[in-house]
Amino acid sequence: MSSTEIGYIRKELPEKIKTIGLTLFVVGTALGIIGFLIDPQRASLSYLVTFMFLVSIGVGSLFLVALEYAVGADWSTPFRRISEFLAAVIPFLIILVIPLLFNLKYIFPWTHKSIVDSSVMLKGKTPYLNVPFFIIRSIGIFLIWWVFYYFIIRNSRKQDTTKDQYLTKKNINISSGFIPVFGISITAIAFDWMMSLEPNWFSTIFGVYYFSGTVWCALAALTLIVILLNEHGYLHSKIKSEHYYTLGLLMFAFTVFWAYIAFSQYLLIWYADLPDETIWFMHRWVGGWKVVSLAIVFTHFIFPFFYLLSYNVKMQAKKLKFIAIWILCAHFLDLYWLVMPGMSTNGYQYSFSWMDLVFPVAAVGLIILIFKSLSHKYNLLPIGDPKLQRGLDFHL
Numbered sequence: 001m002s003s004t005e006i007g008y009i010r011k012e013l014p015e016k017i018k019t020i021g022l023t024l025f026v027v028g029t030a031l032g033i034i035g036f037l038i039d040p041q042r043a044s045l046s047y048l049v050t051f052m053f054l055v056s057i058g059v060g061s062l063f064l065v066a067l068e069y070a071v072g073a074d075w076s077t078p079f080r081r082i083s084e085f086l087a088a089v090i091p092f093l094i095i096l097v098i099p100l101l102f103n104l105k106y107i108f109p110w111t112h113k114s115i116v117d118s119s120v121m122l123k124g125k126t127p128y129l130n131v132p133f134f135i136i137r138s139i140g141i142f143l144i145w146w147v148f149y150y151f152i153i154r155n156s157r158k159q160d161t162t163k164d165q166y167l168t169k170k171n172i173n174i175s176s177g178f179i180p181v182f183g184i185s186i187t188a189i190a191f192d193w194m195m196s197l198e199p200n201w202f203s204t205i206f207g208v209y210y211f212s213g214t215v216w217c218a219l220a221a222l223t224l225i226v227i228l229l230n231e232h233g234y235l236h237s238k239i240k241s242e243h244y245y246t247l248g249l250l251m252f253a254f255t256v257f258w259a260y261i262a263f264s265q266y267l268l269i270w271y272a273d274l275p276d277e278t279i280w281f282m283h284r285w286v287g288g289w290k291v292v293s294l295a296i297v298f299t300h301f302i303f304p305f306f307y308l309l310s311y312n313v314k315m316q317a318k319k320l321k322f323i324a325i326w327i328l329c330a331h332f333l334d335l336y337w338l339v340m341p342g343m344s345t346n347g348y349q350y351s352f353s354w355m356d357l358v359f360p361v362a363a364v365g366l367i368i369l370i371f372k373s374l375s376h377k378y379n380l381l382p383i384g385d386p387k388l389q390r391g392l393d394f395h396l
Helices: 015-038 040-071 077-096 113-117 120-125 131-162 166-193 206-231 241-272 275-283 289-308 317-342 355-377 388-392
Strands: none
Touching: 015 040, 015 355, 040 077, 040 131, 040 166, 040 206, 040 317, 040 355, 077 131, 077 206, 077 355, 077 388, 113 120, 131 166, 166 206, 206 241, 206 317, 241 275, 241 289, 241 317, 289 317, 317 355
């Protein structure tokens, strides 16, 4: 079926989008470099927050693509290509991680021999928490993600021209392999890059905590872009409020899922009352972090839960755009709350820095540039997918 037969007319996104993305990226990057020169520790941790946010956008979007293939979903096919474009962040992760790899000593206490020697627990973790193995793990995981990204996305784009339905079957098989790999690898990344900031602390549920926020964030990014594109006629006239409702319902589901995981982690640690476990929460309940902790509860659960509870809200594009932006900001705040108390040199006192803002500005610019570049080369709809028409005709 051709793009004309399904009623899709490809239109170029305005060039001003590229200008906006380039401006944000250049300004954010330039200020970020200045931050590294002035205060490398603060800049490294602020950059780590943004890096983990980009990981959420990239690998979370690839997970949504893989999930659609694995479960045979129809309704999401018309905007799967948007998630594919967002997943294009993945090949850049190997480059974006370089500033962090050169500044590990400013980020992780376990990179300092004197600190390790003074702790029996850290000595026991040395076979895992050591710089060479840490770098190998990280690069290895990013490469694995890139390989899965390459094959899944290549088949999807190839189908636009060949219309070969066997490519869908191939992607189903690849996606079925990616999903368990994703679960293990996202857990390892969460453990390595965030939990080991305070290496004496541990939580077996921490990987699921980051997973829930990652998918929540990827869904919000997808929802926001789909609505913006569709409102300006870049997608398809058949994409309607019922499609929006399903996206809103998924965001609601992951709001609840994140809250369940977050509360379960807190409850188990509170009930056990072990010093090695409670200390992590205590660091987030002193020196101004108490306000941030309470803000997490409100922004990440209470407000989005009651906002998305309404059927009408999930059917209205304007209200969904608002909550999508809210969710993206809430996830970033959550990552900030996870990472920044690790800057223990300030006695776990909360302190804001202009560097906390410049890196996300650069990240938004990068995402815009990637999206604009790919939209110039490829269709915004997977016009060769045999499920596309059923997705366009979707009804609740």
